Amino acid sequence: MHIDIDKDVCIGAGQCALAAPGVFTQDDDGFSALLPGREDGAGDPMVREAARACPVSAIRLSGPAG
Template sequence: MRVIVDKELCIGAGQCVVTAPDVFDQDDDGIVELLTDSPAEGDRDAVKEAEHVCPARVISVEN
């Protein structure tokens, strides 16, 4: 799995951080920070959920 985020379009809602805190964080301005673009298999469900709940749709997951 590979995770891609578009920081330019992030609105700072933080749903990704709540859903998958081992993969996502936010910078001082609230913009998404990707902690790893290749998360562990155990994070798959959380990452897919983060992709789904992101209101700005800035997260994409490639299998």
């Protein structure tokens, strides 16, 4: 799966990092970021929930899961 975070849309709510802390974090400015080596979601089943939890739909998922 490919994860794309639209930095122009992200408001730094942190819901993604709460839902899938093994994949998402927040950068020094408080905006969503992917952990190094987790750019494909690392098979974390919570990635889809993290995308759904984003209040501004800044996270897009594409490609096959897993």
